[in-house]
Amino acid sequence: MTAIRKNPNSGMCLSVDVGGQSKCYAIAICAFFYGLLDISVKSYCLVNAESEPFIIIGLSAWLPILLAASILLLGACQESRMLVQMSIVVAVCGGCLWIISSIGMLINTLAQKDILIETVMQTISLLLFIGLIGFLVYFPYRYLKELER
Secondary structure, three states, X not given: OEEEEEOHHHOOOEEEXXXXXXXXXXXXXXXXXXXXXHHHHHHHHHHHOOOOHHHHHHHHHHHHHHHHHHHHHHXXXXXXXXXXXXXXXXXXXXXXXXXXXXXXXXXXXXXXXXXXXXXXXXXXXHHHHHHHHHHHHHHHHHHHXXXXX
């Protein structure tokens, strides 16, 4: 539910109050796009490079996260308790994927010291992933609390 109201402190500007359900939809869609992007990049690396176990584990860890994002869409539509289960799955799988990606990036960086730009891009990607996992856990929990009121 989106409510638009006039903000008395800002003159003619309007402020938009976006409900928890809309935030859950937006975060689930962002998770799908980010997941598909990361899966395609890791698949390309897997095809063109040697078979590294970190890439294979990273690919397999995205499956529960994408399933949890689809559960988030269903939970936000039906306003059910699936949101708590989704948050637990995302927190566990996302944390594992973050640790595995960090270890793989560290090993790759130590093996090849001349790839500064690639390391910076991987670090930015990991920070975006941490933000995504945080939002995937926070907004459904907040929406669930909003439903309980």
